Amino acid sequence: MIIKLLSFIKHNFIKCSILFLFFLSSNSYSQCAGEDASLTICDIQDPANRNINLFNLLGGNPTAGGVWVDNSKPLEENEFNGILDAQALQNSGVYSYTYVQHSSVCVDNEATITVNIGPYTGVTSPNVSTCNDVESFNLFLAFDGTQLAPQQNGIWTANGNPATLLGSSINPKDLGVGTYSYTYTIAAVDSCPAQSATVSVSVFRKPISGNSDDFILCSTDNLAAYSNLNLNTRLQGQDPGGRWSEIESVTNEITSLNDNRINVQNIYNTRGPGIYEFTYTVLSTNPICTESKTTVKISIEEPLDFTGSTLVVNSDICETEIATATYTAILKKEPHSIPDGEYDVTYTISNSSTTVSNVVNGNFINGTFTFNVDTANLQAVGNYTFTITNIVYTNSYGVCTSILGTISDVLTISPLPRINSATVKIDPICKGLPAQVEISGDTNLTNGNYRITYNLSGNNTATNQQLDFTVTDGVGLFTIPANLIPNVGVNTNLDITNITNLTTGCTNTAALSKVFTVKPLPNVAAVVLSINNICLNKEATIQLSGLGSLTNITLDYSLSAANVISNQSVTLAVNSGNASFVIPASVLTNPGNTTFTLNTLLDNSDGCTAINLNKNQSFSVSAIPANPVGNNFNFCKNDLSTIASLTPNGSQYQWFDSASSTTVLSATTLLVTGTYYVKEVNSTGCESGRTAVSVTINTVDSPTLDTDGENFCGLDQPTIQNLSDKTTASGILYWFDAAANGNQLTSDTLLTEGMTYYGYNFSTATNCYSDALEVTVSLSNCNVTPDFFIPDGFSPNGDQVNDVFRIPKIEFIYPDFTLEIYNRYGNLMFKGNRDKPEWTGRNSDYNVGIDGIAPNGVYFYVLQFNKGDKKPVQGRLYLNR
The missing domain is CATH 2.60.40.10 (Immunoglobulins)
Known part of the structure; x- marks a missing residue:
């Protein structure tokens, strides 16, 4: 390891050799790593052993700047700063640390410090205990956690009953109640003697709440027999003296600490089916073990109600499909709801001779249970009845029997229709008429609807034609459409190639033919x-x-x-x-x-x-028409009545402006006061005599307006009555808001600036209106210039109170006013006039870069009156949102 480390250090030093050489002085080769040394620590618990400077332990004259290597660690992790925390070493033993200088810097370039760590078995706790329900207890938990932890390389020995010791763990559950002793020993290291520590562990008994015997009932059982059920009878092996409680007090059957009886019948009556849990608790007699609890479940199930459910077995087939057919049955739960989940469904398949029973397992999903049907029992033509005989919810306890009613479906395997030996009859027909076809005789066609495919050849040709017909008592009637047999002749051949039973969908080939005659029709096209x-x-x-x-x-x-x-x-x-x-x-x-x-x-x-x-x-x-009956007519001039307004009218009546005129007046001819003449002319040209009709056009003078009668002062809130007071009318005066289809205005209707009103004289004698007097009203004719209030602020915050800046009534007194509002920088924020009198606190018209919303603050206004010689005024206002 040292060789690998030196190679690693050498590699890194060489990479930087130019830098090192630059800094080396002429005395660099006199430096070295010092001499080897050793250190034995027997009192590892001394706090001084947490911060040992290994450099200070080197002999000779070591030079700083080298690298420390922990020889107990792998190469990639062994370099550290030379400050040793001996208490961090978990085991006693011998450790070595090497100080390394680069060979180009120091001739004696490494030195090793050997550190002997003596044994330390820690400080035991005086009182150590556990409970007999614990299966594994680590003896190291018996040491004082406030002291330095014992080293980990010792050996545990049992002072009696050694079989229960596994490494540092014991099994209190196997040991049983009692006090047990164990010794922890660490061998000597160098001059440090061996050490040992003995711990004592007390095992206490946990209370026993017993094993539960859950109770499962169906709602159809005799629940009254359990109206005073002793819950203690549903436990086995429990300590006496415990108390019963209920989770979340769902049923409120447990009313006191000493209560152990419940009424199952009442639970079902008030809460319905479900799982009801009651807990038996035995308190511990010692401070070590916790209390013991056992829960007894009282489960009440209800039978699932499948009444009204439907079964559909897909699908009916024809006899040719028997060998390859597959069948799917769909059971749908209606109308009662059931839980989704796994079920066992038993069903029977019955035909005229046999009945077989099957059980399938699957899932109801949203009230639907789908399963595949074994084809072994469906190998012949006939009707097969599928009947559900039992349904069991596998997630239930199975104590209830499901309510089924009748749940069944019939699967039909149908025969192919056969007509090759049938008799076909077609009588000769006239061109343009359909051909009536009758099929009877030797067939297997049952009553019902069928579809044939046929071809026509000979005088008339058609291919792959289809038509539907009904068979009754062995006879089928259908018609060949007339458009398929347009050609006359004695040789049109009907060939039936296919027949399908529309009820069963079964199709069969056919080879049935018949020749028939098409006779010509009289040619009437040119009649x-x-x-x-x-x-x-x-x-x-x-x-x-x-x-x-x-x-x-x-x-x-x-x-x-x-x-x-x-x-x-x-x-x-x-x-x-x-x-x-x-x-x-x-x-x-x-x-x-x-x-x-x-x-x-x-x-x-x-x-x-x-x-x-x-x-x-x-x-x-x-017939020769009689003279028309005529009436005299009165019209109003404004009606713009025409000839079309006279009666009688219609295309058979003609109107003239004189008894001898031959020029017929058009329906749009405008009527004038005078006599008109009408006659009737029928479609044969027969005419009646002329009847004279008198027409009178009544006129009414229009009202007149006084001079300057259209001018008012808006401050006076003038009305229609004020306008009428300035108008001269010969009859009843009515005012409207439009010249045509307008609304009649009442006398108290307030006048509106710039609006045009239409006044009409009405004559009660003729029920006619005059032409309209049009008056466009001005409300700015105010001859006074009183002082008026200019607000000094407003709050546009949307609360509907003082949300805009407006000078009241100025538009009536100074209708040509202009208002300009500036911010403190002289930017124009708003420009108003009679049509735009209100400032809302936005600068949308004159955007000066503040995003349209004017901020709180002081603004300045300039008000131009533009009336007479009144000078403009300036002022300021405050905007506060």
């Missing part, structure tokens, strides 16, 4: 209807053209609107594509527009009918 308007009591002639090659037809038609008949049939011969017939006047008794609708056209040669034609043609049946 045109023509009907002239008629007058009342005249017949109407219906003309049809564009009938093509048809020779004999039967029509079905209807009339609607003014005249109504339905499902009228007429057979007609067709010549060169044209035919006509007459609707008699006897069915056209009502004047007005009548609509003729051609519903169907039957080609009598092949029996096919073009249906839903909905070819319409309207015609009018008009």
Whole structure:
């Protein structure tokens, strides 16, 4: 170790050799590390041994500046300052420390101090004790902790019963109650003799509170039998004289120190199910051992109620899936809550011949228990009933039986539908109509809904078409949509390739075919209807053209609107594509527009009918209108009434400004006082005579305003009544806040600066208003200049009191005033006027770098009155938040 250390020191000295050589004098080689020396310490407890300067122990003439090495430590930790704390050495023995100088500095460059540390067994405590429930007691705890601790390299011996000693530890629990002696010995070192110390340990008995016999009950048990339960009977091996208590006094069953009886029935009645803990405490008769406690648990459980729970076994399959199917069952707890956790669930699987029972273990999570179902019992077509027969919460004591009710589900393994041997019937159909298909005969189709996939070929083609149909008593009916069979011919083939039971979802291939015929329809695309308007009591002639090659037809038609008949049939011969017939006047008794609708056209040669034609043609049946009934009219000038304001009105009425005029007046023609004439013209061109109507346009003079009547002083708080007092009106005067759709103002409404008011004369004789008198009010017509109060401060702190700086009423007396506020540095903080009279204590308008908030302090204002020759004033105010 010394060699390694010297190499280490040499390496570091060489790195700095230039620096050392610079400082060396011509006498450097006369320095050395001194001579070896030794020191024996037998009285290690002497405080002087905590600070031993090893340099002072060196012989010869040692030179300072070297390095001390503790030879008992590894190389990377052994360098220290040469001041030895001998009391810090935990063991007695021989220690050596080497003082080292670099070889280039001193010829005799190392010296060793040998230190012999004598034995020290410490000072024992006079009274050492422990309790017999302690399984390990360190004998070193028997020494006086206020004295220097004994060294650790001694040997303990038992003064009797040595088997209980393990190193420095004893087992009081194995020793039992009593007093035991042990000696600690450390061998001699150099001239220091061996030392020993004997300790005495007393073991005291801990009180025994016994072993508990917990009591577990179900709420359905006879709890009344335990209405006076002696808790002492739920303990074994306890010391007498203890006392019972309850944790947190949940039930208040323990009422005194001597009470040992509880009422289990009352606990359940008042507290419900749960775990109730009662503690038996036996106090210690000695100061060493602590009291002993044993807790007895009274557990009351309630049966879990699964009534109303549901079971869903996923999912129904078809017989082809039996080999690969897997099943998941989901049990949902409703509506009662249960704790999450682990449960054992027993269920049965039943079909028409067998019943098997299974138990699965899993967890209810948020009221849901999911488990996988063994497929071994689900290997054939049929209905399987799953029934829950028991549910046990594994975290419970299992003393209660769960309430289940009926919890079941049916899993169905369904057969494939089969129709290859069925009989198919399709009658010939006319073009544009769906084809009715009937399937019957040899099938296994049960009543229900099915879906087929089919193809059409031949005259009409379509692939992978699907449609749904219902089977009743072995017969299925469905239609092929007309849009899939637009082409006529005797060779359209229906091929059914697949069938699915929509109830079970089971699908099977099919090979079932049938050929059917599509007959042509009469061509009515070019048919045109023509009907002239008629007058009342005249017949109407219906003309049809564009009938093509048809020779004999039967029509079905209807009339609607003014005249109504339905499902009228007429057979007609067709010549060169044209035919006509007459609707008699006897069915056209009502004047007005009548609509003729051609519903169907039957080609009598092949029996096919073009249906839903909905070819319409309207015609009018008009009567000679009577002269209109007219009334005389009175309007107000401001109503701006027009021809549209007169009655009768409507598109059949025409108005003229004279009895002989041929110019019809438009609905927007503005009325004037005079006579107007009206007549009725119907859609057939029949006209009535003209009726004269008298029109009178009433006017009302507008009110007038006195000279300067719009000027007021705001200090007087003028109202609408004050404005009325300055107005001359010929009728009743009303004021509004807008020229159109305004609000009528009451006489006590305060006037507002710069607001325009609209005054109207109202004539009770004609119920007409005049044109508006517009008055824009000024409230600055104050002829007095009284002194007014200028505040000397404000507090903008948001408390709604004195939060702004404002000069009261100045806007009325000096409406053109300006106000400037400066801080003490002359920076403009605020500039106000009539539109901006209040300073809030911010400088947002004139930012001078203080973040918008004016600080507390004194500010200066300049007030310009701008009225007459009144001079501006200056002053100061105080802002205090």
